[in-house]
Ligand SMILES: *[C@@H]1O[C@H](CO)[C@@H](O)[C@H](O)[C@H]1NC(C)=O
């Protein structure tokens with residue numbers, strides 16, 4: 001069984017706006033507009049108000065009434081991503097009826113190859129960029145890109161990340177028989193326990 005601690009790479013949670021090519025291009029914003037719907041569901045086009053040369057690879061968005069003391073609750077599904085806007089389906093979920101109110105849609109997007117799990121975005125740097133680093137250097141590499149080294153809390157996240165690394169670094173092929181990856185967690189070789197950077201137990205493969 002191969003262990004994550006033997007795998008090394010820089011795994012990052014990226015949140016801030018990035019420009020250069022050795023990082024994920026991310027952006028976030030907020031869109032406010034009067035909204036009216038007779039039914040409990042409607043489609044809505046949201047503008048980024050950004051100049052993007054192409055549609056982003058991922059958009060996440062949530063909608064809420066602009067006046068948060070109002071009881072409206074919405075679920076939102078992103079239907080289509082374009083370069084200037086994205087199309088969503090908005091559904092009122094606190095009751096099955098329409099609405100007439102000002103709504104705010106908060107969104108997050110990225111362009112590049114990354115992995116989304118829960119509310120986290122895991123990103124691997126381009127292999128041509130990576131070089132031998134220790135954990136501290138990897139952490140600095142991430143901080144310089146508005147991100148941080150990731151922790152792995154459970155088996156599901158472990159599998160997703162493991163497979164993502166295997167695929168994007170062509171690990172387990174003739175090209176490469178191993179890849180090292182750094183995590184924020186600490187590994188105790190005696191107990192074989194992993195402790196996440198927040199002190200909670202991590203998943204140790
Ligand atoms: C927000 O909604 C509440 C409840 O309807 C209302 O009392 C309040 O005046 C509203 N606030 C604003 C800023 O419109």
Ligand SMILES: *[C@@H]1O[C@H](CO)[C@@H](O)[C@H](O)[C@H]1NC(C)=O
Pocket residue numbers: 191193201
């Ligand atoms: C290792 O982790 C397990 C599960 O979190 C825990 O029950 C056990 O006490 C830990 N062992 C040591 C020696 O820290």
